[in-house]
Amino acid sequence: MEMFWTAGIGILLSQEYWMPDVPQGSRRICALLQPLRIVGSQLCHHIWAAPLLRLCYRSIEMTRSSNIAVLANRDALDVQALLSRTVTAWRGTGMRIVGVIAENNDVAGACSAGLLRDIVSGRSFSIQLDAAPAGTTCHLDSRGVEDACAELLPGIATADVVVLSKFGKLEAMQQGFWRAFSAAVAAGKPLLTTVSSRHAEAWRAFAPQAEWLQPDNPSIEQWWHTVRPLSGNSEQHGTTTEERAAQQ
Structure with a gap:
């Protein structure tokens, strides 16, 4: 034996x-x-x-958990609100988080997100066109996405975790937040994002090792518990989002 x-x-x-x-x-x-x-x-x-x-x-x-985690972005599921709650709780522990959260608007059409909010600065970037391009109902303004990406890129190197609102059609074409996704992966940073079914194939081609999580706090916390960097805040990092929310 x-x-x-x-x-x-x-x-x-x-x-x-x-x-x-x-x-x-x-x-x-x-x-x-x-x-x-x-x-x-x-x-x-x-x-x-x-x-x-x-x-x-x-x-x-x-x-063995992957440093990259993704939530399925399904209809009637507000994954951006879930990301926002998670980020708020994590920042309360002193974690260094770099990324963006999408904020919805009331514009009719296929694209509901009108703003991207930078997690570090709180600055909002408009990603909504006044009128959708001919032949589409999507009001997405790629320039706004590129501007948001440029602002967060310098902070990735020192971040504890990177949270990006989604891997969407721009990223599938290696635009939008593509540079941020690539930089986070190259730096070995824990990365949390979302993706819809229409872009799942492109996402798997980019990050085949990514771990698909259930869209809830316990699943996110379990993933983070297995991949979080060792730091002076490790004891605080070990608490759950629900526990931290109760303390605030």
Whole structure:
């Protein structure tokens, strides 16, 4: 039995398990075990074929949370309000959050969001055209989206988490917040966003490793608990959105 567990540890240590998308705490633990990796690789050479150990390793890989989380943006579901509540609670703990939240308007047409609010500055960006382009009912002004993206880009490097209102048609064409999405992923930052079914395919092509969350506070908090960076505010970060709201 002792040989079995030693071999199992050897397999884990012999793999590239400390990758950039692994939570920082896990990377630190693996780094401490790095000297054992040579032994692990030798054991692995002899017993990797064991089906049970392969299953064990796959299970660990499958349960590892992605730094990227997405909520399905469905009709009758106000995911922007959910993002806004989450951001408000997180900021109350001192977390450094960079991104934007969309705010709805009463304009008739396919595009309901008329403003983007920058989370850091509170500045609002109009993304609504006075008249929809010919052949469409969408009033989306891409220039407003680009301006909002340009403002938040410099803050991504020092953010604890990036929250972007959605991955939509502009991002599917590598416009809009595409640079912000790309910068957050390249920096290894936890990223939370939303996407509608019509752009789900483009989203999966951009972030196939993203974790799809249920649109509720517990699911978001569970994801954040597994990917949050270690910091001086870690104890506060461990509380849930509901608990923080009750304290305020």
